[in-house]
Amino acid sequence: MEITKEKLLGFYKTMVTIRKFEEKACELFAAGKLPGFVHLYIGEEAVATGVCANLTDKDFITSTHRGHGHLIAKGGKLDLMMAELFGKATGYCKGKGGSMHIADVDLGILGANGIVGAGQPIATGAAFACKYKKSDAVAVCFHGDGASNRGTFHESLNMAAIFKLPVVFVCENNMYGISISQKYHMNVSDISDRAAAYGIPGVTVDGNDVVAVYEAAAEAIQRARKGDGPSLIECKTWRQKGHFEGDPQSYKKPEEQAEWLQKDPIPRLEKKLLELKYATKADLDKIQGETAQKIEAAVKFAQNSPDPSPEDVLTDVLAG
Amino acid sequence: MKMTYAEAMRDGLRVEMKRDPNVYLAGEDVGPFGGCFGQVAGLYQEFGPGRIVDTPISETAIVGHAVGAAAAGLRPVVEIMFMDFMGVCMDEILNQAAKMRYMFGGKAKLPMVIRTPCGGGLGAAAQHSQCLEALFTHIPGIKVVMPAEPADAKGLMAAAIRDDNPVIYVEHKMLLGVQGEVPEGEFVVPIGQAAVKRPGSDVTIVAWSGMVPKAAAAAETLAGEEISAEVIDLRTLTPLDKDCILKSVGKTGRLVIVHEANLTGGFGGEIAAIVADEGFDLLNAPIKRVTAPDTPVPFATVLEKAYLPSEEKIVRAVKELF
Ligand SMILES: Cc1ncc(C[n+]2csc(CCOP(=O)(O)OP(=O)(O)O)c2C)c(N)n1
Numbered sequence: 118m119e120i121t122k123e124k125l126l127g128f129y130k131t132m133v134t135i136r137k138f139e140e141k142a143c144e145l146f147a148a149g150k151l152p153g154f155v156h157l158y159i160g161e162e163a164v165a166t167g168v169c170a171n172l173t174d175k176d177f178i179t180s181t182h183r184g185h186g187h188l189i190a191k192g193g194k195l196d197l198m199m200a201e202l203f204g205k206a207t208g209y210c211k212g213k214g215g216s217m218h219i220a221d222v223d224l225g226i227l228g229a230n231g232i233v234g235a236g237q238p239i240a241t242g243a244a245f246a247c248k249y250k251k252s253d254a255v256a257v258c259f260h261g262d263g264a265s266n267r268g269t270f271h272e273s274l275n276m277a278a279i280f281k282l283p284v285v286f287v288c289e290n291n292m293y294g295i296s297i298s299q300k301y302h303m304n305v306s307d308i309s310d311r312a313a314a315y316g317i318p319g320v321t322v323d324g325n326d327v328v329a330v331y332e333a334a335a336e337a338i339q340r341a342r343k344g345d346g347p348s349l350i351e352c353k354t355w356r357q358k359g360h361f362e363g364d365p366q367s368y369k370k371p372e373e374q375a376e377w378l379q380k381d382p383i384p385r386l387e388k389k390l391l392e393l394k395y396a397t398k399a400d401l402d403k404i405q406g407e408t409a410q411k412i413e414a415a416v417k418f419a420q421n422s423p424d425p426s427p428e429d430v431l432t433d434v435l436a437g
Numbered sequence: 438m439k440m441t442y443a444e445a446m447r448d449g450l451r452v453e454m455k456r457d458p459n460v461y462l463a464g465e466d467v468g469p470f471g472g473c474f475g476q477v478a479g480l481y482q483e484f485g486p487g488r489i490v491d492t493p494i495s496e497t498a499i500v501g502h503a504v505g506a507a508a509a510g511l512r513p514v515v516e517i518m519f520m521d522f523m524g525v526c527m528d529e530i531l532n533q534a535a536k537m538r539y540m541f542g543g544k545a546k547l548p549m550v551i552r553t554p555c556g557g558g559l560g561a562a563a564q565h566s567q568c569l570e571a572l573f574t575h576i577p578g579i580k581v582v583m584p585a586e587p588a589d590a591k592g593l594m595a596a597a598i599r600d601d602n603p604v605i606y607v608e609h610k611m612l613l614g615v616q617g618e619v620p621e622g623e624f625v626v627p628i629g630q631a632a633v634k635r636p637g638s639d640v641t642i643v644a645w646s647g648m649v650p651k652a653a654a655a656a657e658t659l660a661g662e663e664i665s666a667e668v669i670d671l672r673t674l675t676p677l678d679k680d681c682i683l684k685s686v687g688k689t690g691r692l693v694i695v696h697e698a699n700l701t702g703g704f705g706g707e708i709a710a711i712v713a714d715e716g717f718d719l720l721n722a723p724i725k726r727v728t729a730p731d732t733p734v735p736f737a738t739v740l741e742k743a744y745l746p747s748e749e750k751i752v753r754a755v756k757e758l759f
Pocket of ligand 1: 260265522
């Protein structure tokens with residue numbers, strides 16, 4: 118598959134946007150400006166970016182408690198996301214959802230989710246709707262290594278398999294579920310092996326290599342669009358930060374952390390862009406600078422937005 | 438001895454684990470991590486991985502395994518990290534744990550505890566802030582305890598562990614850091630007994646869990662306005678100490694029920710029904726409920742504040758009765 122210069126630079130912009138959005142969220146949370154929990158995706162940007170680069174607005178995704186990256190990669194608007202983190206009336210969920218529940222149904226984003234493993238059946242259902250309506254749209258379910266131990270994972274893969282649904286399960290194996298290492302929480306080392314139990318393809322890719330993720334996702338998504346059913350893609354990656362902001366992550370070995378920091382997907386892509394002469398250092402700096410400005414604008418939008426009014430507690434419970 | 442609510446709960450668990458080798462704790466991140474809010478910190482170092490058991494993210498298997506382990510002779514204490522996640526293992530609670538003894542004609546004993554934190558106040562929004570006790574009080578075959586202060590957190594933990602029935606032990610997130618005097622060593626608070634937190638003569642305020650300190654604060658404010666409020670901390674919802682409530686209403690003639698859970702179908706309705714049924718003559722005014730509205734828990738600080746019952750809302754409700 119040809120990866121053009123434009124494509125690669127596009128990946129870079131998306132990954133840098135996710136990184137900078139999250140670095141800002143980290144800073145704002147530490148300053149006490151964001152309520153609730155914030156779970157950062159820093160280090161895992163190549164997964165959302167590589168997968169969503171194959172999707173259009175008609176396709177669906179389900180996300181997780183660590184959802185900012187998926188949302189940005191799927192086209193989520195930075196100002197509306199930031200306003201939601203602040204709990205403002207202008208936010209994606211009018212301040213009702215917060216970081217863990219951001220959604221944009223028009224863009225096919227069926228929500229970040231506070232319940233681990235809850236996205237798997239929802240993505241299965243969205244894929245069912247795609248097939249039912251005979252559209253060529255697909256659904257992608259992002260979930261963690263920890264989430265693949267929930268019953269929802271097994272039930273969803275099985276149902277999607279027998280119904281041949283256009284859904285791709287993307288397991289972001291960042292090696293930990295809160296404090297619990299994958300080595301402890303399951304007996305298989307490649308989660309993609311679990312696909313065999315449902316008679317669907319399963320592959321493992323380097324989740325810090327955006328091109329590898331893009332290519333594996335392209336194949337699975339094409340397969341789904343053609344009507345050949347679901348697949349499982351495991352992307353091995355690393356959560357650089359704690360599980361939530363404020364987690365000192367004493368359960369991680371420092372050597373392990375140091376080793377993975379060397380494999381950070383963003384410098385790695387920079388190196389590739391420079392080697393291929395698709396960009397100069399100055400080009401990359403320019404992208405970084407422009408992205409930082411966009412994030413600042415989003416923060417400004419959020420900070421200048423009104424709080425919801427207390428009576429809004431009562432709205433949006435039921436439709437109609 | 439001064440301890441926080443979380444420390445007291447943990448001490449109750451510790452003492453029971455030392456007393457009875459069949460008691461163990463299992464749940465997500467309960468090992469070296471010490472629990473999501475540090476509630477069980479140190480127990481892993483003390484008891485080791487055989488008795489403080491980290492599980493995969495598998496709530497169905499966590500609660501389901503406890504049913505099996507209890508039926509087979511152990512006394513499991515399992516943690517569901519947030520009360521909201523009880524929905525994930527509802528069959529295991531509703532159809533297995535709660536029904537086994539009855540269906541087996543009394544030929545099974547299920548000494549198991551499900552510990553879980555409830556409540557809003559952290560901006561954790563709709564899937565991490567709920568108070569779902571009413572769902573569980575509707576199910577015969579399980580007990581529901583909801584301590585509001587450190588000593589009860591310890592004593593009810595011991596009682597829950599020693600009980601031969603499934604007990605849901607609900608800890609409130611906003612109470613975990615609250616300090617209080619707690620007895621050392623073995624200490625049991627019987628399940629099914631309410632406590633009069635503050636005596637009074639003009640109105641009874643019944644509350645539980647996170648609402649008890651708010652009810653107490655409201656009573657304090659009311660005292661300044663010559664209204665003497667008696668505050669009852671239910672401590673246990675099932676079985677319910679209705680005598681304590683009726684006795685108090687007999688004295689005061691007025692009743693305000695305060696809970697953090699939504700209004701409709703809430704446990705407050707049950708208490709009101711009992712008092713209307715068995716204590717109608719005692720009442721000099723209608724029964725009032727102060728609760729959250731019938732909406733999910735919102736995220737934004739202003740919205741969450743508007744959602745949660747507050748001291749002011751309790752004071753207002755009480756004054757409407759005079
Ligand atoms: C059903 C359920 N159980 C437990 C939790 C608490 N929790 C939130 S995130 C998390 C770990 C998830 O691990 P993983 O799926 O690997 O995703 P990661 O956080 O590594 O991205 C846990 C246990 C939850 N939110 N929902």
